[in-house]
Amino acid sequence: MIDIRENDGGRTLFVLNTENTTYTFRLLENGQIEHLYYGPRIDVLSSDGLLEHHAFPPGNSSIYSSECGSFSPEDMRYEYSAPGKGDIRESMIEAVYADGSRSLDLIYDSHEVKNGKPELKGMPSSYGKEDEVQSLIINLKDKNGPLLCRLIYSVFESSDVICRRTVLENIAEEPLRIEKAMSMQLDMDPGSYVFHTFTGAWAREMKKSDIPLKAGKISVSSRTGSSSNRANPFFMISEKGTTEDYGLCYGFNLVYSGNHYEAAERSAYGKIRVLSGIQPEGFEWILDKGECFETPEAVLCVSDEGFGSLSRRFHRFIKEHIVRGKWQHKNRPVLLNSWEAAYFDISESRLLGLAKKAKAAGIELFVMDDGWFGKRDDDSTSLGDWYVNKKKLPHGIKGLADKIGELGLKFGIWVEPEMVNEESELYKAHPEWALRIPGKDHSTGRNQMFLDLSINEVQEYIINCMKELFSSADISYVKWDMNRNFTDVYSAALPAERQGEVAHRYILGLYRIMKELTKAFPNILFEGCASGGNRFDPGILSYFPQIWASDDSDAIARVQIQEGYSYGYPQCTYTAHVSDVPNHQTLRRTPLETRFNVAASAVLGYECNLSDLSSEELDVIKEQISLYKKWRSVLQFGEYYRCRSFSDATDKNSLESDDNKDAEWVIVSPDKKKAVCVVLQQLVHPNTQWLMIKPKGLDPDKKYRIRSRVFKTNLKDFGGLVNYVAPVHVKQDGAIHNILAKFVKMETEKEDHLMSGSALMKAGMRLKSAFSGCGYSEEMRFYPDHASRMYFIESQEEKDERTDKPE
Numbered sequence: 001m002i003d004i005r006e007n008d009g010g011r012t013l014f015v016l017n018t019e020n021t022t023y024t025f026r027l028l029e030n031g032q033i034e035h036l037y038y039g040p041r042i043d044v045l046s047s048d049g050l051l052e053h054h055a056f057p058p059g060n061s062s063i064y065s066s067e068c069g070s071f072s073p074e075d076m077r078y079e080y081s082a083p084g085k086g087d088i089r090e091s092m093i094e095a096v097y098a099d100g101s102r103s104l105d106l107i108y109d110s111h112e113v114k115n116g117k118p119e120l121k122g123m124p125s126s127y128g129k130e131d132e133v134q135s136l137i138i139n140l141k142d143k144n145g146p147l148l149c150r151l152i153y154s155v156f157e158s159s160d161v162i163c164r165r166t167v168l169e170n171i172a173e174e175p176l177r178i179e180k181a182m183s184m185q186l187d188m189d190p191g192s193y194v195f196h197t198f199t200g201a202w203a204r205e206m207k208k209s210d211i212p213l214k215a216g217k218i219s220v221s222s223r224t225g226s227s228s229n230r231a232n233p234f235f236m237i238s239e240k241g242t243t244e245d246y247g248l249c250y251g252f253n254l255v256y257s258g259n260h261y262e263a264a265e266r267s268a269y270g271k272i273r274v275l276s277g278i279q280p281e282g283f284e285w286i287l288d289k290g291e292c293f294e295t296p297e298a299v300l301c302v303s304d305e306g307f308g309s310l311s312r313r314f315h316r317f318i319k320e321h322i323v324r325g326k327w328q329h330k331n332r333p334v335l336l337n338s339w340e341a342a343y344f345d346i347s348e349s350r351l352l353g354l355a356k357k358a359k360a361a362g363i364e365l366f367v368m369d370d371g372w373f374g375k376r377d378d379d380s381t382s383l384g385d386w387y388v389n390k391k392k393l394p395h396g397i398k399g400l401a402d403k404i405g406e407l408g409l410k411f412g413i414w415v416e417p418e419m420v421n422e423e424s425e426l427y428k429a430h431p432e433w434a435l436r437i438p439g440k441d442h443s444t445g446r447n448q449m450f451l452d453l454s455i456n457e458v459q460e461y462i463i464n465c466m467k468e469l470f471s472s473a474d475i476s477y478v479k480w481d482m483n484r485n486f487t488d489v490y491s492a493a494l495p496a497e498r499q500g501e502v503a504h505r506y507i508l509g510l511y512r513i514m515k516e517l518t519k520a521f522p523n524i525l526f527e528g529c530a531s532g533g534n535r536f537d538p539g540i541l542s543y544f545p546q547i548w549a550s551d552d553s554d555a556i557a558r559v560q561i562q563e564g565y566s567y568g569y570p571q572c573t574y575t576a577h578v579s580d581v582p583n584h585q586t587l588r589r590t591p592l593e594t595r596f597n598v599a600a601s602a603v604l605g606y607e608c609n610l611s612d613l614s615s616e617e618l619d620v621i622k623e624q625i626s627l628y629k630k631w632r633s634v635l636q637f638g639e640y641y642r643c644r645s646f647s648d649a650t651d652k653n654s655l656e657s658d659d660n661k662d663a664e665w666v667i668v669s670p671d672k673k674k675a676v677c678v679v680l681q682q683l684v685h686p687n688t689q690w691l692m693i694k695p696k697g698l699d700p701d702k703k704y705r706i707r708s709r710v711f712k713t714n715l716k717d718f719g720g721l722v723n724y725v726a727p728v729h730v731k732q733d734g735a736i737h738n739i740l741a742k743f744v745k746m747e748t749e750k751e752d753h754l755m756s757g758s759a760l761m762k763a764g765m766r767l768k769s770a771f772s773g774c775g776y777s778e779e780m781r782f783y784p785d786h787a788s789r790m791y792f793i794e795s796q797e798e799k800d801e802r803t804d805k806p807e
């Protein structure tokens, strides 16, 4: 994997190979390190032809020294960068010595190779066995001052991932101020590249944007204190023209849950510098003598087979080397969450009523969301007071959990331990534990304040409090919420000169808490949440195997949100719920079937008022859940392929129209014997009968049976058209219409075909005609606005392994 050639034309050449990719760099004459290549796997004979030739420095540029007068640092591809010696692009590291100087001259000193990974203290990072990952540590020394820098590369051969991080060490007597410490830098050759970001806001997370890197610098970042829904730390750079299945693209992520920063800068000479790490704005870290600062770990991956292949590499990596613990590969339960059914208005009887319905529908886990503690009747009070509200739950958590258990359901609970309301007993007892500037007004969000997790005593308090709560009843699941952004960042426990450390120290405190609690409760399934996806990142996933992806459960909005996540995260990490209509975030009505098809493409849950649903709807939900259980391991852990997206500008499978947008995706079992394909339409385009699906990822040589999910439609969905067949006039929504709708049930079209994998993937499968203003028949596809279909694909070679049998 790591191949070091000590004598490559008199200098050392480093070649880092994974199964399908190569990363290589070489020492320069002045001891700096030149990046040579990162891309699809190549055979590196030597650096010959990979090294750049610089006969003279470009006009009006600086040179490193008179001995190295043929090149300007501004025009080099470096493994790392620092200011002051002629590289005027954005730098990876910035520090200020006691004398105020900022010029850093980091030069190669030594290197070592290790099987496995050097430990990263206090922060999560990827993990792998000694035969899965090998690490290279490059030791750099500053010629200008007492600073050491280590560049750490961890090579995951079979995952095609290279992780990078940086360690800075102060070897001076005096303190050193670090102002910027990025985790990684990648200097790329000139070319036509596109920067793909995943930005958004509450209820509309992970919107992909494609920004051509023409000139200057493009950056995304967060200063919310969390990895944020404003800009996820996952991003991609692709060569112009890259598609889902073809072309060169790079993906990057950060194993970190706090403020982060990602940038791509096109230099005056066309080269692209990519950086990722802790947000430098507002950040400072004072290193005392002998101390080290360790950056979070960055994850790098490249593929020349398009975005789809890049995504699946990331998925495998996150599944195998980020998520850990009992739930890593274990099927996740189908849950019912009380939030949108009851909000704060919960009581034992109300919850038990919901739980009974849940059990009857086949749900496995009942989750009591916000509202169960202190005086929590709205969001203005009680965060911090983690004792049960006896008025709502007279028999306590244990009493409720036992009753839920007797129904045959597992029990889960909601907490938001990082927060405190001013209206709380905790705040009255410990106002100094809140993150605020003493003597100054404090801004709030959702009426709450952060507890100062940089303080050890606060960490201990949360750990003990949660330990007591989690062991007070039979709790199988915890939803860990976090509902605000940083303001007035200041810790009363730190001196003035260290206030730039607070945001990072908060995250270190959070990680300690998460580590302790997940260690103490290895069987609990923890789900992260931050007003939905305001903290969705590999750092959280290192402790909690799944995260609530968005507070927006509207199926149409969710298609885009889940598609956004699918670029960097496997579907077993994001949870999705079927909720009521009109949807509580958008007021849109989508069919129950579509709500299921979208939520079932992730970790499925329900968040609706089952007590108010009709028996017909409950029957449908029961069928959905039983189907999901049969296909759950494919849906949760299969390989994800995006086939069509709402954002496809010209879609060859439908008419070119702005209002007719289709999405299609397929999830394939790793052995390619089973797959589930979903196709979904945003809005109807009139007079379009034709549609086909074209799944990906199947075995071209296998024979597959492909069947549609058949479900019942409501006669009332045809409105007054019923009068075309009714012997007497039926008034829309009148009594006869309602009675007819109750008894006349129409099933959707049946698709049942036998096709080879190659035919399915290359020719596609043509679906039955959609209703187009006329031509109703039983074989017609009822396909109004927001309609969707789920298709089940099974290899016919292994009949005994068919998925029809229950789990």
Ligand code: DGJ
Binding pocket: 339, 369, 370, 414, 481, 483, 529, 530, 531, 532, 548, 550, 551
């Ligand atoms: C925000 C979460 O995203 C919701 O799902 C819900 O748990 C509320 N917080 C409760 O306050």
